[in-house]
Structure formats: C-alpha cells, structure tokens
Amino acid sequence: MDTDQDTLVAFRQEVIAWLADNIPEDPGFLLPLTFMEVGTKEQLEFLIAWQRKVYDAGYLGITWPKEYGGRNMSQVYQDIVDEELMNHKAPIMFNTIGLGWAGPLILKMGTEAEKQKYIKGILTADDIWCQGFSEPDNGSDLGNAQTRAVREGDEYVLNGSKIWTTHGTYAKYMILLARTNPEAKNKYAGLSFFLSPMHAPGISTSPIRKITGEYGFTQTFFDEARIPAECLMGQEGQGWMIAMQTLQFERSVDGGQATKYNFKSITSEDLIETCRTIQRDGKPLLDDPIVQDQLVQFIIEERNFLLNLKRSDLQGLCTDYPMSLMLSGKLEATELYRRMRQYAVSLQGAKGGLYIHDDDALNGGIWQHAYFNIFSATIGGGTSQVQNNIIAEHALGLPK
Amino acid sequence: MKFAQTARNHKVDSMRFSEEQKMILESARSFCKDSSSIEQVRKLLESSQGYENDVWKQLVELGWTGIAIPECFGGSELGIESVVPIVESMGRSLSTTPFISCTLAAQVLLRAASPEQQQRWLPGMAEGKVATLALLDNEDWGANSTTHQLSDELVLAGEKWFVDDAVTAELFVILTQYQGSPRFVVVERNQLSDSAIQAHALIDETKRSAKVDFTGISVTADAILSAENTQEILDDIKLIGALLIAAEAVGTTSSCLNLIVEYLNTRKQFGKLIGSYQALKHPSVDILNKMEGARSQIYHAATLFEDSKGVVDRDVEVACRMAKASANDALLYAGDRAVQFHGGMGFTYECNAQLYIRRAQWSQQQFGDSAHHRKRLVPLLLG
Numbered sequence: 001m002d003t004d005q006d007t008l009v010a011f012r013q014e015v016i017a018w019l020a021d022n023i024p025e026d027p028g029f030l031l032p033l034t035f036m037e038v039g040t041k042e043q044l045e046f047l048i049a050w051q052r053k054v055y056d057a058g059y060l061g062i063t064w065p066k067e068y069g070g071r072n073m074s075q076v077y078q079d080i081v082d083e084e085l086m087n088h089k090a091p092i093m094f095n096t097i098g099l100g101w102a103g104p105l106i107l108k109m110g111t112e113a114e115k116q117k118y119i120k121g122i123l124t125a126d127d128i129w130c131q132g133f134s135e136p137d138n139g140s141d142l143g144n145a146q147t148r149a150v151r152e153g154d155e156y157v158l159n160g161s162k163i164w165t166t167h168g169t170y171a172k173y174m175i176l177l178a179r180t181n182p183e184a185k186n187k188y189a190g191l192s193f194f195l196s197p198m199h200a201p202g203i204s205t206s207p208i209r210k211i212t213g214e215y216g217f218t219q220t221f222f223d224e225a226r227i228p229a230e231c232l233m234g235q236e237g238q239g240w241m242i243a244m245q246t247l248q249f250e251r252s253v254d255g256g257q258a259t260k261y262n263f264k265s266i267t268s269e270d271l272i273e274t275c276r277t278i279q280r281d282g283k284p285l286l287d288d289p290i291v292q293d294q295l296v297q298f299i300i301e302e303r304n305f306l307l308n309l310k311r312s313d314l315q316g317l318c319t320d321y322p323m324s325l326m327l328s329g330k331l332e333a334t335e336l337y338r339r340m341r342q343y344a345v346s347l348q349g350a351k352g353g354l355y356i357h358d359d360d361a362l363n364g365g366i367w368q369h370a371y372f373n374i375f376s377a378t379i380g381g382g383t384s385q386v387q388n389n390i391i392a393e394h395a396l397g398l399p400k
Numbered sequence: 401m402k403f404a405q406t407a408r409n410h411k412v413d414s415m416r417f418s419e420e421q422k423m424i425l426e427s428a429r430s431f432c433k434d435s436s437s438i439e440q441v442r443k444l445l446e447s448s449q450g451y452e453n454d455v456w457k458q459l460v461e462l463g464w465t466g467i468a469i470p471e472c473f474g475g476s477e478l479g480i481e482s483v484v485p486i487v488e489s490m491g492r493s494l495s496t497t498p499f500i501s502c503t504l505a506a507q508v509l510l511r512a513a514s515p516e517q518q519q520r521w522l523p524g525m526a527e528g529k530v531a532t533l534a535l536l537d538n539e540d541w542g543a544n545s546t547t548h549q550l551s552d553e554l555v556l557a558g559e560k561w562f563v564d565d566a567v568t569a570e571l572f573v574i575l576t577q578y579q580g581s582p583r584f585v586v587v588e589r590n591q592l593s594d595s596a597i598q599a600h601a602l603i604d605e606t607k608r609s610a611k612v613d614f615t616g617i618s619v620t621a622d623a624i625l626s627a628e629n630t631q632e633i634l635d636d637i638k639l640i641g642a643l644l645i646a647a648e649a650v651g652t653t654s655s656c657l658n659l660i661v662e663y664l665n666t667r668k669q670f671g672k673l674i675g676s677y678q679a680l681k682h683p684s685v686d687i688l689n690k691m692e693g694a695r696s697q698i699y700h701a702a703t704l705f706e707d708s709k710g711v712v713d714r715d716v717e718v719a720c721r722m723a724k725a726s727a728n729d730a731l732l733y734a735g736d737r738a739v740q741f742h743g744g745m746g747f748t749y750e751c752n753a754q755l756y757i758r759r760a761q762w763s764q765q766q767f768g769d770s771a772h773h774r775k776r777l778v779p780l781l782l783g
Contacts, residue, residue: 272782289775292782296774299781300722303412304693310415311696316422317415320654321688328689388682396661396684398675 003076011077015084018057023090024050030356032216033369034263035096036166036376039207039215044170047094051125054085060099061123061258064107068119075255085261092262097167098122098129099258102175102195104249107256109242110233114195118173123258130171130198132162132178132220133243139163140386142177143188143240147222149178151236154229156180156194158202158222164380168205168218171198177243180236191239194231201226212372213355250381253326266337266370268299271344274363278347285347294343301336308332324395331387334377341371412715414707415700420478421485428489431462436495438752444496445605449568451497456528459497466526469506473522479710480640481702484647488698491651494755496606498530498565500644505531505573508637512584512627521571521586531571533637534560534612541638541768544631548614550578550585554621556614566597566610573625574614575634582634584625591617604762606755636712639720642767646720646727647698649763653691653727656734656756660684660741667743683737690730697723718780721773728764735760 027046032038038047054060062078064070071077085093093099103122106114121127138144147160158178165174176194184190198205202225205218234242248254272295275286285291311317312325344367345352356365378384392398435455444450459465467482469475476482483503490499506525509518525531537547538561548558560574572587598611627633661684664675674680701719708716735757739746746753764770 286782289778292778293771293774296777296781299777300725300774301693303722304696304726306413307415307696307700308692310413311692311699314415314417314699316417316425317695317699321692324688324692328685328692332689332693385678385682388685389678391685391688392675392681396657396688398661398664398681398684399673400676 003074008076008080012080012084015059015081016088018059019084019088019090022053022057023088030364031091032094033092033266033366033373034376035092035094036380037210037212037214037216037373038094038167038170044094047091048125048128050091051093051095054093055123055125059259060093061103061119063256064103064119064123064258065115068107068115069123070119070258078257078259082259082261085259086265089264090261092264093259094167094262095122095125095128096262097131097171097175098127098173100260100262101131101246101249102129102173103258104254104256105175105242105246106195106233109245110195113230114233118195121172127172128167128170130165130167130174130220131246132165132174132176132196134164135161136163136219140383142243143191145177145179145191147176147178148182149176149180149192149194151180151229155226156229156231158196158225158227160222162220162222164208164217165205165220166217168198168220169207169215174198174220175246177239180239184237188240189237191243192236193233193239193242194227195233196227196231210372211375212369247381251330266341266366268295268302268340271295271298271340274344274367275347278349278362280349291347298336298340298343301332305329305332305336321395324391327387327391327395330377330381331384331391334374335384338371338374338378341367341374345371413700414703415696416703416706417699421482421702424482425485425489427462428464428486429492431458432489432493432495435459436490436493438494438755441494441496441606441755442752448599450606450608451495456497456530459499460528464499465502465528468503469510469522469526473518474526475522480643480705483644484698484702487644487647488651488695491648491653492655494606494652494655494759496608498532498568500641500648501532501565501569502530503644504533504637504641505571507640508533508573508584508633509625511633511636512625512630514626517586517622517625525571529571530565530569531573532563532565532569534563534566534572534574534614535634535638536561541765542772546575546577546582548574548576550576550583550619550624552579554619554624556585556587556617556619558615559611559613561611562600562609563597563612564607564609566612567599567608572612572614575630578624581628582630584627584630584633585619586623586625587614587617587619591619602762604758606759607762638767639712639717642724642773643698643701643720645763645766646694646701646723649727649731649760650691650695650698652756652759652763653687653694653731653734656731656738656753657684657687657691659752659756660687660734660738663742680741683741687730687734687737690726690733694723694726694730697726714780718777721768721777721780724768725770725773725777728770731756731760732764 029042038044059081061070062073063075066072099122106118133142135145149156149158174196176196177191179190180192181190202223204221207215207218275291276284278285308325348362351362354361356369393400463476464486466475467478471477509522550556570589574585576583576585596613600609602609664680667674701723704716704719738753738756742751742753745751
C-alpha cells in the first residue's frame, strides 16, 4: 500500500468508522489509565478481548512482517491508528511489554525460531509479557543487577528477585536481565538477556499494592528456577547491550512498536473542561484570571513538548545539542502532567478529598487517580532525576 | 513511552526548515561569530552607538537589511521565516546592530505605506539606511492608544520612549494620533535637533534606546503613512517584534548555557569538577529544556509566517505570543543561574554572566513580558 495523502485520509476514515462501531461500552468497572495497572481478572479479560478485536481488524503490528502476523505496511498507518485510538479515548492496549518492547526487540535481533515462537502470541494477546529488570536493591543502577543465571547442561538455573514486575501475575513470558558472570571485567559485561517463561518451576510472584490502591505489578522470585538454555537471547555477556536496545524501544527512541497506545491521554483540553464545569461564586473557574493564567502556562508547556517532537525530525534544527530532544521527552512530558494533574485536584474544593470509589467524586476521581498514577512514569523507566543526569551528561557534556 | 498527543489541528505542530533557512542559519552564525566575539561585545559597551559601522556595512552586503523587502525595492523578498534564523544567530553572539529596528520599520512601511512612500524609503533601507520605530509613550506595552499628537497643521507634539537605535537612526516611524485616529508618520533625522534625543541608561549595555522628543517637528502630508487601519497594523508589528526578540533571546539562552557548561566543566572544588554536582547539573538541564521549548516555538511561528505569507492570522498570533513567553522565561532563568553558578566570580562585572542577566531583563519586556502575552492568549486558547 502506498502512502499518498488520499490513501492515508481514506485509511484514517476507515479506522474512525471502525472505532465508532467497535469501541466497547463502559464495562461498569474501572479501566486502567495505563498498561501498568491491570490489577483484576475482569480488567484483564476485558483488555485481552479488546486487543484481540483490534488485532483481528488489522490495526496492531501493522509494520510487522506478514509472516509473523503483521501487515508489512509503513509506520504512518500504525501512527494513524494510534492517534485515533487516543482521540477516541479507547481502552488501552495493555500488552505493552510485548507489543512495544519485546516484539520489536525480537524482530530486530531475534532468531527465526524466536520470531516464529513469540511474535504472533504478542499480537493476539495469547501471550502476555512482563519485564524482569529492576531488583529491590538495583533499580536506577540497573547495570548492577544481581539476579543470577547459571548454565547447567541444557538449562539455566535462576536465583534472585525482580520487582515492579508489571503483569507479573498474568504473564506467560518475561524479558529477563540476569547475571551470568559475576567475575566479568565490569558489571555490565556480566549480564545476559533471556526470553524466559514465567510458569517454570521455581518462579513465583507476589502482588504489590500501589499508592492508587490498585494492583498491577508484583515482586518476582527465582528460587532454583530452571529455564531451557535456548531462552538465552544472543550470547552470554550481551545482556546490557540488549537491555539498552529494549529501552530504546520503550522510550520510543526507536520505532517499530505494534502500537504506542498504552496510556489514556489526559491533556490540557480535559483540564479546561474541568475548569468549565467547576463553579465558584456562581461562575466557572474558567472565568477566573488566576486560573486562566495557569491554564495558559500549561498549554504553552504542552505545545512546547509537541513542537519539540516535530523539531526532532528536522535535523538542521537539532545541531547544537543533538541528543537533547530525544533524551528529554519522557522527563518533560511526565513532569508537566504531574503538575497539571495535581493542579486539577487542587481546584476541586472539598471534593479534592474524594477518591475513585466515591459516587460524588468529580469525573469518577480521575484527576486524583491520574495524579497518583503519573508517578509510575516519573519514577519508572528511569526516574526524572536520573533522566536529568543522563541529559546533563550526554546532551550537555557535563561530568558524571 | 512516548507521551505524545498528536494534534488534530495539524497547524498546531507544523514546522518546516528549508534548505534556504538552513543556509541562512549557517551563514548568520558564522558571520555573527566572526564579527561579534564576546571581546568585541565588551569593547562596544561604552561606545555611544553600540556597534561598528564596518560590521553594519558587511551585514548590509550580505543582503540582510533587504531580506524581507520586495525585490522591486532592492530586497530579496523573503519572509519573516528567513529573518528568524538571522536574529537567533545575533542573539547567540549578543550582536548589537540595529537590525531588528530596521526590520520592523520596514514591516510597518510594507503594511502601512503607499507605493510612493515605499519607493521613497524602502530602497534606502535595503541598502542599510537605519530606521526605527517610535511606539511607546511610556512603559506600557499594552496601551491601546497614544497621547502623541499630530495637529491639523501637521506639527507633532509629544515624546516617545524606548526608541531603539535612535542614536544612529536616519528614519523614525512614529505612532501618533491624527484627527482622532492613530496613524504612522515618518520623520527624518535631519528634522531633529541633537537635544531631542536623550539616551536611556539601559540595564543591558549592549543595546541602545532613547527618549525622542518630536514636539514642534513639522511634517508634510506625504509623510503620514497612507493606511488608516493603523491599530491592526500596530498589533501585527508588535507580534512580529515579539517573535524577533524571542528568537534573539533563544540564541542568547543557548550561548548563556554554553558559558555555564564551560565553567562547570572547568572549575573544581572538593576535588571534583563542579559540573558533577547535581545541584548545578539539574538546573543546567532545566535551562536546556526551556531553551529547546522556546526554540521549537520560534521555528513553528516562522513556519506559520511562511504558510500565511506574512499575514498575522490567529494561529500566527498564538505562536508569536507563546514564543515570546517561552523565550522570556528561558533567558531569565539562564541569566539568573549563570550569575549564581559562577560563584564569587559571577558577582563581578568582569565575568561574562552579567552580560546575559542584563540582556535577559531587557529582552523580557520588549514587545511584552510573559504575563502580558499569557493574558492575551486566554481568549485565543480558552474561548
């Protein structure tokens, strides 16, 4: 399929029409705002069914090769689907670790056998994926991961623990970073990368409750766990390199995700609507000049961010600090949303003290919920403080 | 995770950077770097006119004073989108020529003058004749009217403040009131006595701006610019001015950041380079991120100018206001932190940080501070 304007416009209209007919009704229970809080069986089943529906319609993994379940079309089509999913506030695609990270990783550097084995299941949601990177003692300092993998015959024996394992309870597979060589020349060189089954002997999970009150991630324990040796991806000692490539996909520095739609978008438009709804002294908050000024500040910041995304594609305008825009995306967006969401809570008067299960909560307590949830983004995937260090060191050239 | 909301209104994030703009940016940077080193900037602080004539001559030879002037008047007939990379580069070098004043004066003539009037003045300006605007009666950029008067006998009354580059201007484009309506009128330097021009003592010693008293100056009828929709044109000019100052400020922020980073990579305390301390590292990243946001805004505004062929429509207005607000905040923060992060040295006149903090105070108010623009964005964004 070609990418001329008319074809793209027609495709977008097709997607919009399909969504109009197929977005599921409100199921009557809270749906996750992001892929990181699928905490109940009913949420899981709902989202599996929804992903399967979207995949069967031909709207997931559009850029992935046909022989593994994709459609071999160009990125612009997947972008259109993702945009419209967002515009329609559709339920999220929750199997992110498969769709966005493991899938592109395997397609990029996996063996033929790995592609045959894993890709289709990611797309249909038959296989849910989780990530075993962070450990209780090694989070920001991921390179120091200590979970041990020892080769014994045609198996690896795993010992240790991973934490913040999103989908740990439900996952079939884990992308696992483990230490195969404690005596390597440096800490990074001792790491290896595995595509590990979750239901192997010796692997167990324990759900962790979040500040939002919900579930969605776990601690994962490896107690003399045994996985087949062919779960190793690449060679021993390549773990850090493969993990970094995974992060490139996670941070959308590299493309090729089956979809990027894994969180509900809450923007300044929603904030404006809220300010229109809330009345003080007989007038909408939107008429208050102090609120107006703050809203405009948020909109400017939001637009700066959008324009940065655009500018990052224009090489001639990114010559001064070449890494800057690429490295700052997550930091800027997540911190802006954190401030915006907290601001929205503060506008609600006494109702700011209500939470998601209260019938009188404004918009079902979405701002309160979203505010707490944003910390998964300001902390996870590299904390804002670490991002600042990375930008300082790699974009500005400041010393470690 | 890519936290992107792709805009449904595709203008909201449009940005292009043509080969032509790229060439202009590269040559502008190169020229400004060569003609306006920090030593040259410092040397000019005490001079009465603030720039060197031969630098101005070279700039004219590059065609920049004619860049946005139609070909029939000797210009290159490019748009504001081509001026943005030039002023950004000027800001980067703290370069001090009357370029922005001349550009804005030309824009007034293009929008408000009759063909005869344009023919009279624009060719000279394309060749480097210095022109400037006399808009303000006082400090208020938000004032909607002027107290300056042009009598029925065509005699001017009143003083204008903050007439930039008055010291070398040969043409003054003045906002006045004539027969109850705002109008632009042009006065030539030879109509003024020396005592009519009284230089302001600016916080930014790289810039030049003056009070000019036009009281008693007689003009001929053909010096009154023909357009009667002066208020609309004035509004547009203020937005173009805001964008150009924003672009200049973005360049300055970048070079201020470089100054800070260089120091953080040089100065050692407690056995380490001070740039390794997060208390200095993290705010440096804040400066970078603020600068990048503002930079994206100025090139977005430039793109919209190209799309609208110079017409200041609603989207252009929003972009100019956002650009100015973002650029103000970025440079203010950068200048402030530049002083702080240079420690004791930062508190001296000799340290170059002072040049940036002073430029930041000057730039933030020109054509409206951040609050001024945010206030005017309210009906455009929240309506």
